[in-house]
Amino acid sequence: MKESQVLMGMPIVAEILDPEAVPEALKKVFSYFRHVDEKFSVYKSGSEITRINQGKIAGPELSEEMKEVFALAQNTKEQTDGYFDIRTPGGFYDPSGLVKGWAIRNAARILRKDGFKNFYVDAGGDIQFFGKNQENKKWSAGIKNPFDSQEIVKIVYLSTEGIATSGTYIRGQHIYNPRNPDRPISEIVSLTVIGPDVYEADRFATAAFAMGRRGINFLESFPGLEGYLIDRQGIATMTSGFEQYTNINHA
Amino acid sequence: MKKLFLSLTLILGFLVYIFLAAPAPQAPAVSDNKRQPSDLPPENQPPEQNSSANSNSSRNSVVQKPLQKYKDGAYIGDVADAYYGNVQVKAVIQGGQIISVQFLQYPSDRRTSIQINSEAMPILKTEAIQAQSAKVDIVSGATQTSGAFQESLGSALAQAKN
Numbered sequence: 001m002k003e004s005q006v007l008m009g010m011p012i013v014a015e016i017l018d019p020e021a022v023p024e025a026l027k028k029v030f031s032y033f034r035h036v037d038e039k040f041s042v043y044k045s046g047s048e049i050t051r052i053n054q055g056k057i058a059g060p061e062l063s064e065e066m067k068e069v070f071a072l073a074q075n076t077k078e079q080t081d082g083y084f085d086i087r088t089p090g091g092f093y094d095p096s097g098l099v100k101g102w103a104i105r106n107a108a109r110i111l112r113k114d115g116f117k118n119f120y121v122d123a124g125g126d127i128q129f130f131g132k133n134q135e136n137k138k139w140s141a142g143i144k145n146p147f148d149s150q151e152i153v154k155i156v157y158l159s160t161e162g163i164a165t166s167g168t169y170i171r172g173q174h175i176y177n178p179r180n181p182d183r184p185i186s187e188i189v190s191l192t193v194i195g196p197d198v199y200e201a202d203r204f205a206t207a208a209f210a211m212g213r214r215g216i217n218f219l220e221s222f223p224g225l226e227g228y229l230i231d232r233q234g235i236a237t238m239t240s241g242f243e244q245y246t247n248i249n250h251a
Numbered sequence: 252m253k254k255l256f257l258s259l260t261l262i263l264g265f266l267v268y269i270f271l272a273a274p275a276p277q278a279p280a281v282s283d284n285k286r287q288p289s290d291l292p293p294e295n296q297p298p299e300q301n302s303s304a305n306s307n308s309s310r311n312s313v314v315q316k317p318l319q320k321y322k323d324g325a326y327i328g329d330v331a332d333a334y335y336g337n338v339q340v341k342a343v344i345q346g347g348q349i350i351s352v353q354f355l356q357y358p359s360d361r362r363t364s365i366q367i368n369s370e371a372m373p374i375l376k377t378e379a380i381q382a383q384s385a386k387v388d389i390v391s392g393a394t395q396t397s398g399a400f401q402e403s404l405g406s407a408l409a410q411a412k413n
Binding site: 013120122125126127133134139140141142143144145146148149151152153154155163164165166167168190192216217220230234235236237238239240243 | 375376377378379380381382383385386387388389390391392393
């Protein structure tokens with residue numbers, strides 16, 4: 001059972017393979033994403049994040065979910081030496097680099113709680129997997145060619161991991177190097193991260209991309225994360241543990 | 252702090268290796284230094300009768316002073332960018348030997364929990380990207396704009412209609 005909707009400014013797809021899947025299960029997932037969108041969208045005039053950015057609410061007035069996201073953002077900022085920062089060069093807060101993976105992970109947890117064992121949740125190309133695919137094998141994910149969206153350039157096989165791809169080839173410069181926000185990140189075009197779940201993959205994909213070419217070295221040094229970076233010449237660099245994922249029979 | 256100490260020890264060890272590990276051509280320089288005094292004629296020996304006044308100096312110039320690989324002096328290296336901070340050293344050479352290495356810049360204590368392998372970081376594998384023809388369950392790529400997606404989804408759904 002599969003459903004797609006455009007929410008949070010991106011296509012969201014959820015597919016459950018378990019035979020017990022019912023439409024209500026997927027409705028729950030999409031209603032959760034709608035809730036996240038209402039609260040965290042910087043494009044919505046009534047959202048909580050917009051009211052924060054307008055100075056209308058602050059500190060203890062924040063909702064529990066907002067406080068959680070801000071705390072996670074602070075944690076991520078410290079872990080990435082400031083390369084991940086929800087505060088934009090313009091001074092406003094935009095937590096979307098973290099909220100996306102966080103929301104997908106939460107949506108997947110809703111499905112897990114409802115007892116489903118084989119599914120994925122995909123929001124804008126960041127995906128949380130669980131269990132096995134239609135052929136009872138690991139889920140296969142293709143990494144899109146940043147130079148040709150009709151092609152894939154790498155295939156990885158995942159089970160409970162999350163995968164996230166950061167890139168500037170679609171939306172242009174929306175990721176900043178906090179140390180040099182005026183200089184566009186141009187030498188790399190795509191960075192895919194595989195992590196223990198999509199929340200980890202997503203936040204580090206954003207942070208590592210902001211580091212430019214060295215992002216792949218950052219990922220190499222971080223246990224539990226693997227990466228595949230593509231530069232503007234079409235040369236890919238991978239972390240030393242990445243290649244195992246290209247083997248369908250890996251542990 | 253332990254990790255920082257280990258990293259600095261490795262950097263220092265690496266520098267020591269560079270400056271002291273003598274490739275073959277340099278070996279004669281060391282022994283020549285020792286040999287040199289005996290090549291020169293003793294100061295108090297009377298010049299040979301049938302040689303000109305300049306003979307001693309011309310004999311001296313035949314014995315070539317071996318080139319030191321490194322000139323004496325103090326040298327400041329480029330700032331090297333380890334991703335967690337900068338490293339810069341100043342090396343002092345005397346008698347062709349390194350006598351001191353000083354850190355001008357080194358990564359300050361990090362508050363992060365990033366773990367660094369205690370061994371040297373491996374060289375990462377690179378490849379030219381290649382289109383894959385196999386089918387996959389799903390594709391991961393940078394986020395598409397909603398406008399383009401809606402257009403595409405709209406036409407796909409139109410085709411999917413019974």
